[in-house]
Amino acid sequence: MSVQITPAELEIMKIIWARPGLGASEIAEALTDQQDWTIKTIKTLLTRLVEKGALATTSEGRRFLYTPKIARKTYQKTAASQLVDRLFNGRAAPLVAQLADARGLSEEDIAELEALLGRLKS
Amino acid sequence: MSVQITPAELEIMKIIWARPGLGASEIAEALTDQQDWTIKTIKTLLTRLVEKGALATTSEGRRFLYTPKIARKTYQKTAASQLVDRLFNGRAAPLVAQLADARGLSEEDIAELEALLGRLKS
DNA sequence: TTCTGTTGACGACATTTGTAGTCGATCCTA
DNA sequence: TAGGATCGACTACAAATGTCGTCAACAGAA
Numbered sequence: 001m002s003v004q005i006t007p008a009e010l011e012i013m014k015i016i017w018a019r020p021g022l023g024a025s026e027i028a029e030a031l032t033d034q035q036d037w038t039i040k041t042i043k044t045l046l047t048r049l050v051e052k053g054a055l056a057t058t059s060e061g062r063r064f065l066y067t068p069k070i071a072r073k074t075y076q077k078t079a080a081s082q083l084v085d086r087l088f089n090g091r092a093a094p095l096v097a098q099l100a101d102a103r104g105l106s107e108e109d110i111a112e113l114e115a116l117l118g119r120l121k122s
Numbered sequence: 123m124s125v126q127i128t129p130a131e132l133e134i135m136k137i138i139w140a141r142p143g144l145g146a147s148e149i150a151e152a153l154t155d156q157q158d159w160t161i162k163t164i165k166t167l168l169t170r171l172v173e174k175g176a177l178a179t180t181s182e183g184r185r186f187l188y189t190p191k192i193a194r195k196t197y198q199k200t201a202a203s204q205l206v207d208r209l210f211n212g213r214a215a216p217l218v219a220q221l222a223d224a225r226g227l228s229e230e231d232i233a234e235l236e237a238l239l240g241r242l243k244s
Numbered sequence: 245t246t247c248t249g250t251t252g253a254c255g256a257c258a259t260t261t262g263t264a265g266t267c268g269a270t271c272c273t274a
Numbered sequence: 275t276a277g278g279a280t281c282g283a284c285t286a287c288a289a290a291t292g293t294c295g296t297c298a299a300c301a302g303a304a
Contacts, residue, residue: 008292010208024251040294043252048291062300063251076209077224080217083205086132087198092221093234095202099214100242102199110239112215117236120227128261146281163263165282170261184270184281 002078003054003070011035012045013054017072021058021065124200125174125192133157134167135176139194143180143187 005013015030016022022030024046028039046066049055057064088095096113099105105113127135137152138144144152146168150161168188171177179186210217218235221227227235 004290006291007208037292038294039250041292044293047252047254061251073220076217076220079205079209080221081224083201084221086129087201091231092218092227093231093238095198096214096218096235097238098195098198099202099206100238101195102203105214105242109213109215110242113218113235114239116215116219116222117232117239120222120232126260130262159262160264161280162265166263169282169284186282 002074003052005049005052005054005070005075009045009049009052009054012042012049013068013070013072013075016055016066016068020067023060023063023065027066125176127171127174127176127192127197131167131171131176134164134171135190135192135194135197138177138188138190142189145182145185145187149188 011031011034012027015027019030024043025039027046028037028042031037031042046055046064050057050066054068054070055066056069057066059065084090084092084095096105133153133156134149137149141152146165147161149168150159150164153159153164168177168186172179172188176190176192177188178191179188181187206212206214206217218227
């Protein structure tokens with residue numbers, strides 16, 4: 001089983017993926033916009049992520065700096081595969097069809113998807 | 123917030139989406155392949171799904187028949203949108219790219235995606 | 245040097261989730 | 275008709291999750 005990251009923990013991971021090597025208080029600061037957590041909550045989540053092996057720590061003086069141990073892309077692949085398997089019988093096209101139906105695809109998405117398909121067919 | 127369905131509950135939903143109007147014991151039977159749950163567990167999950175508003179019941183004699191109150195497609199859309207928002211900045215193309223990278227796309231998926239893109243561009 | 249604020253370690257506690265068990269009513273079988 | 279099977283309602287309980295609190299150690303400010 002790959003590491004299980006909960007929704008709350010994922011918010012932390014996203015910060016650290018974007019800027020690896022932050023300390024707890026800087027992460028808290030980066031999260032003030034999105035979340036209304038106390039530093040205590042954030043530290044608990046960080047500890048759990050380290051326990052789970054999703055983050056690694058480096059000591060800097062008496063504090064820790066956190067870096068991802070699981071790459072963003074790795075996690076994206078796992079999560080996307082899980083969704084496709086659990087809800088779409090392993091098929092990608094119906095997933096995209098539902099997405100397009102639910103919220104449309106941007107021009108950018110359409111262009112990128114075409115490029116991707118072109119690459120896959122050659 | 124749309125109804126939150128847990129992984130275990132989703133297994134139940136999938137059976138009922140496939141064949142609406144089953145009773146608890148028939149659902150249990152349909153699940154014997156995939157899951158190793160007792161009928162008790164299944165009944166608990168059914169109760170919770172009814173409480174959550176994901177299933178509706180009809181009485182048939184002294185038992186209940188279960189039908190979806192949330193359509194499969196509706197749930198698919200919600201789940202797909204959530205994933206895309208939480209992990210892919212709302213973009214569909216990177217999701218498909220990661221999927222392709224993680225497990226490849228079938229010929230069928232590629233053909234369907236092309237058809238879908240064609241439709242979207244016109 | 246003393247006070248104050250910050251840090252990680254550890255503890256806490258309600259809610260959700262997974263997985264059953266008990267119980268009284270009822271239906272079916274012998 | 276009597277005893278077991280089955281039904282839904284209710285209860286149980288550990289693990290995971292979300293959200294903080296306490297505490298001892300330490301670092302910087304006054």
